[in-house]
Every structure is written in structure tokens, then in C-alpha cells.
Amino acid sequence: MSVRVEAVTPPVDLGEGPHWSTKEQALYYVDIFSQKVHRFHPVSGTQSTLHIEGGPVTFVVPHVDKLNTFVVSVGRNLALVTWPDPTKDATVTSISIIASVDLPHERNRFNDAKCDPLGRLWAGTMGDTDVPENPFPYLGSLYLMAENGKVTQVLDKVSISNGLAWSEDRRTFYYVDTCEYKLEAFTCDLEKGTLGERRTIYDYREGGLYPAFPDGLTIDCQGRLWVACFGAAKVHCINPKSGKIEDSVTLPTDHITSVTFGGRDLDELYVTTTTKRLTKEQLAAQPSAGAVFRVTGLKTKGRPNVDCNLNIK
Template sequence: MVDIKKVAGPVQLGEGPHWDPAHQCLLYVDITAGHVHRCYPDTNKHQHLIVEGGSTGGSVSFVLPVESRPDLLVVGLGRSVAVVEWPLDAPDQLTVKPKCVLHGVDDHHPTNRFNDAKCDPSGRLWAGTMGDEGETPGVVDPEKGGLYRIGTDLTITKEVDKISLSNGLAWSSDKKTFYYIDSLTYSVDAFNYDDATGKLSNRRTVLDYKAAGLVPDVPDGMCIDKNGNLWVANFFGKKVICIDPSVGKVVRQVETPAPHVTSVCWGGKDYDTLYVTSARTGLSEEKLKKDTLSGGVFAITGLGVKGLPPVCFKVSPELLAKRMS
């Protein structure tokens, strides 16, 4: 039996959930507030990191741990990728400045910002940007962003251009397919993926939201389960959908308590809990009174399926220490 419960929140624009198996906690961000959260569902402990913004903006759009350094996190800070230090024994609320900025991008589009990010099977960091967003969620300056790959040697490469709103990322367990969402194409796409080099090729559509009758839902964050099926958060849609990419069809839908669902990840001791973030952004006061759990973080159990362990950023400690010095 499927069960949904709120485990944290509310926040204004929750995003980027990442399960930390070593410490059995959930990392996620509040983008517009510039905050990172660390939630321990088993104990209800909750820590809150305020990251001071830099010259490329103050939004914090993603958070990913650095492998072998549990006190270091990589975050999207405006148009920059930065490293912050957050010890596990830190106070429940802490304000920090970045230890260093690894890269800044999109200088020719200064109102852009980073959005979703994830690490591939080899530990490279993939992060995409989006155009300027106005007062209405999902309405952005089109085709101004890109999808970037940061290698374990910290070199950066733009892999996909003319992105409007970069979002969900996932890799197949055989390391041959990369799944990707540019939200404003209203589709979930696939690429051939070369794990040795990180190169992409042969972009094609897995699911067309308009053809599937899902619009006005907007595809947002995404993760993959052990069966190779994709779980996609539907902003505006109050649900998470499960897609079988081998046939390009929706095989399951799970309704959530929040209309603006933003992202998903697998977690828990056996990776059988689907964690879901949501947003209050764009909801009127009247709507918020009705949908009182908007902006919450939810745990969905009883789905009968398990996810895959997450991957951390596998940069060498020596190289990172040199950049932070």
C-alpha cells in the first residue's frame, strides 16, 4: 500500500533532493532563499545552511556531496558552481561563504542561473542552466541556457546548447543511455552516453507530454529505478509519473499533496523510499490556504520498487584542496 508523509518543509522552492547513504540523510535546496537543508527522517533532526551569494547570483539550485569528504558540498550558486564546507556536527543553522568557485558560466546571459544537477556513473558533475524567470513559474527567456559537464579533473564542457529550462537527469544502469529534461520542450529525451568520455549523441524523444495528454503539466526533476523506469516530478500536475522508456509510455501515476512538484530521488536504507520536493512559488494566498502542504518534502513508501544508489562528485582531494587554498 502506497503511503505518503511529509518529512520536512515548507520551503519556497524546494529542489535537488539527494540521499546521503553514509549518514542516512536527505540533502535538498530552497533555490530562491539560497539555502541548503539536511534532513534525517529517522530522527527528525534538521540542519539548515545559508550560503552567501556571489557575483553571479544568490540562488542555490543544487547540492551534491564530494566523495570521501562528507564536510564538502558542491552547489549551484547563481551562474557558478561553488564548494561549501558544512561539517556534520555543525549547528542546526549556519551561514557560510563558498570555499571556492570551480566555474562560472553563461557570462553572455547574466540573468541566467543554474538549475538541476547530478553526477554520472563515473562521478562527473552535470549541471544545466536556464534563462531569466519572471514572476510566472515556467516562463523563462527561451534557449539561453546550456547543459555542462564538469570532469573529475575539474575541466568544464558544454554538452548541449540552446536549453530553456534545464531539469531532470538520469543514467541507465548499463551506462549506455542518458535521460534528460529541458522542461519547456515538454518532453523527456534520451541520448546515447559514452561513460568513458562522457560524450552524448543521438538525441531522441522518450515521452512527448503533449502527445501523452499531460500538458499543462511541466516535466521537472527525475530519477531512475532498478527496473530502468523513470520517475518524473510534474510541476503544476500534483503528481509523479513513472515512464517505461523502452516503450515510451506512462505506466504509473502517484498523486502528491502539493500541486507544484519539483523533483524526486530514491533513498532510505534499501532505496525503496521516493523522496519528493515541492514549491510554494507561483501559488496565490487562496491556493496556499487550500494546498497547505505546498513546499513540503514528502516520503513515498510502498511503491514496490527500489532505486539505485546516488553518485557523489569524484574530484581528487588534492586537486580540490589546491583550488580551495
């Protein structure tokens, strides 16, 4: 592929959770431990920041019809926040908590999250670690938040919950538990919000990518999965039908965290990265580490990110 890769934002510590707003034509993403939500508007080239006090912020999803309202994670809590004017910097000191999870594990936190095609939030948790060689394995879960705000556990014994996506026919759910070093698929009854048979699509150890590992992911209009590969400076395009890597994009920094399609035609791939776990020598050689990158020329398009349909009274 003839592609162009360019850094479009300043670096942050741990960029994650990219969500493209088709309404605003803007990219939202987080800097987890700095507890910040960032908004990048490509047309104007501007960026604004919302600081949220209270704990790590790992994802941000706009509400479908409540202006300037977002579902975010704050530690082990799902919460609603209002950003009065997303084009301007602000700080939130008061949040409205929807639900708290993993109560027996105080050091757990949420990680990746996405809304399914019905607008319901699926969000996973993890133990107190940031490495696949997890000293606190199987303490997390994957949760589903219904429109009425009720939260149910759909998968347990998760170590580091990551990338989520659904097939176009809504019968397959794609998922990454980073500590398994696998991209996996579940049969899915979306109406009931349940998962069934589990299978491996791509094993990163068997594919020779270890010690790099899968992180966030997105899906294109051809049903292929674009998966951030942490530690390999790449985003891999994996065909779930063949279980093979069909394409890849190389980034100018090693630690790739997540991806989403954006742009007016959804033909631009936005990639979040981090400075975490880079040595001083690596940071000097990779000055754009932590930036969001825009990849163009992929000759494919993504599907729109879905906003959250939580019923707010």
C-alpha cells in the same frame, strides 16, 4: 499501488535538488531563492540548514571523500562549500568557486544537476525565467565537470535544464528541458562524456498533461523513470522502453519539483515541492505545499545517488 504519502519536513519556498546520502542516511535538498541547503535525517527526525550567500542555490552534491564538503551552484558558479557540522545550522559567507559559465548571459543561473556513475557532475543552466512559456529561450546549456574541475559544454540551446539520469548500461542519458514539454533520451558515450542521437520518450502535450510539465526525475532499479510533474500534483513512472506511463503517485499539492530514492533499502521516494505559482486560495487548500514528502509502498527500489569525485588538492 497501495502507497503512503507523508510530509516529512516543514514547507520551504522552492524545494529542489534532492540528494540521498547513503553514507549519512540523510536527505540533502535546497531552497533555491532562499539560498539554503537543508539536511533531513529521517531516523532522528531532525533537520538542519546551511545558508549560502551570493546567489540562488539550485543543487547540492556531497564530495565523495572530503568530509562535510559539498559541490553547489551559486548563480552561474560551481562552488565548493564546507559545512563544519551538517547536524547544526550554519551560514557560509565564503565559497571556493570552481568555474563560472554562461558569461555572456549575466542573468542565467544553474538549475538541476547530478553526478554520473563515474562521479562527474553534469549541471545545466537556464535563462532568467521560471515558466515554460520562456521569454528568454535557448540561453542555457548542459555542462560536464571532470574530476580535474575542467568544465565543458555538452549541450547548447537549452531553455530550462532539468532532470538527469543514466541507464544501467551507461549507454543512454535521460534528460528534461522543461520548455520542450518532453522527457528525452540521448545515446551516451560516458567515458568520453559525449551525447549522440536524441529522441523523445514521452511528450507531455501529446499525452494530455499540458499545461503541467516535467521537472526533476530519478531512475529505479527496473530502469523506469520517476518524473515530477509540475502543475499536476503527481509523480509519473514512465517506462523508457514503451514510452508509457506505468504508474503514478498523487501528492497533496500541485507543484512537484523533483524526486530521488532514499532510505536504508532505497525503497522510499522523496519528493520536493514548492509554493511558487500557487494562489492564496491554493495555498490555503494545500498547507503542506513546499514540504518534502516521503512515499512508501511503491514495490520498487532506486539506485544510489553518486557523490562528486572532484579532485581537491
